Amino acid sequence: MSPREVQLRFPGPDRDLAGTLTVPVGDGPFPAAVLVSGSGPLDRNSNAPRMPIDSTRQLAHALAPAGIASLRYDKRGVGESRSLRDGTTEGRNGWKRVGLLDNAADTAAAFAALATRPEADPGRLFIVGHSEGALLVAHAAAGLLTGPSGPRPAGVVLLSGAAQRGDAVLRRQAAVIAPTLPAPVRALLRLLRVDLISKVSRNHDKIRATTTDVTRIGGPTVNAKWFREYLDHDPRADLSRLDLPVLAVTGSKDLQVDPADLAAIAEAVPGPVETWCAPDVSHLLRTQPGAASLRAYKQEVRRPVEPAVLGRVTKWVTARAARERDEPGVVEERHRG
Known part of the structure; x- marks a missing residue:
């Protein structure tokens, strides 16, 4: 059987945002993750009109067989998140009016929405972000950890995340x-x-x-x-407040984020950290043969996300979810992998 996909809307700071909840086969509630796309006009699947990155959709479909539910959403001003609360719809460039902190607020709203879903276990919620999404995840998670009482993330995953x-x-x-x-x-x-x-x-x-x-x-x-x-x-201000488990993955051929930032992330985060520099993987999370080059992107997106990256994230989230189930609230000694 295939996982079930539920199309939904949830309240954001200035409008309802549209997304897809992927639910594993079986009885819930399940551990669950919010999946956050990178910069630009990306929809819930991390696709732009001329750049179908598709990373969040593939990640959702990798997590589901492992028993992890996920919520991915159209960014503000993109796809079905272009509709305002008064019923009007923004033009195609509405996303250009949205700030970085607006996007982070939407990530926090998605986490709050996921926590209310009966399919999700509110004690085992994660946030996974790629590129700009990694910045949004760090900012949103830092706010959730220090804000008013409510569900807290059990861990975060930073894919191609900068520390400068x-x-x-x-x-x-x-x-x-x-x-x-x-x-x-x-x-x-x-x-x-x-x-x-x-x-x-x-x-x-x-x-x-x-x-x-x-x-x-x-x-x-x-x-x-x-x-x-x-x-x-400066993401280090948010990273320094992440007193929770963190997985950080960057490809060795990432031209947009310095792979050396993995060490800076490990240094900044007070919680347990696992880092991995994925061999020959580019910013788009695909294996790139030969010398690193942006010109390869159009060919790269025709291939799947590197299975080793999907596997690393799935294994880490599954392990953290199992530990949180057996020892809720326990944070072990930090680890740098």
Whole structure:
């Protein structure tokens, strides 16, 4: 038998958000996890119009056979989460008006909604985030741990999660991506004497000077509110409040997040930590043959998420859920794997 999928809506800070609850075969309540997508206009499955990453859907379907329920949702302004409470529907670019902290508030709302579902065991709830989702998970979980009484996460999973300020992450991306560009593009940049890192830093200054949610930087409109919050967001402040079990996984060929940040996550988190640098895995959680390159992304998304990554997450969540069932509330000595 296949797991059951329930389409639902739950209250968010400014609208009801739409999602899918995947329920394992058998009798619940089950351990359960909120699955949070990365940056941009991603739906509940982590798919954008021209980039079907599909990571949250595949993760949900990996967790279910292990007896773990999950809730994944369309981000605010995307898919079925474009409808406002007054009945109107935003245009396709409504997501550009949403800030980083708005997205984190939606993650907390999804966790609260999952905790009320009869299919989910409120004492064994997890939050799993990829890329920006890892930042949202850390921020939401830190707030849930220190906020008013209510369900607390039993653990969090950070996939391709950064441990540096946003502006530092983007400058590093410019530095490591430049050598992977096609040779004619690199030659043109040299001819025009374009320093990508300096250009990125200048764009940061332009965005910080804006006051609107959306603005134009060099032509196209950008989600300025999100960038202003992201540039100065230091995830280590949230990581330092995570007194709970954490699994952090980053691929060795991740060009968007430094794999060395795994050590920084382990250093910052006060709870027990397990880290894994997945060999030859890219930011999209797929194995990437040859030299790391963004140009491989369009081919990568045609393949499944690396089974070893899905297996590592499933095994960790299953083990944590079993331990929480047998010894609720017990936090063991920290572990760095």
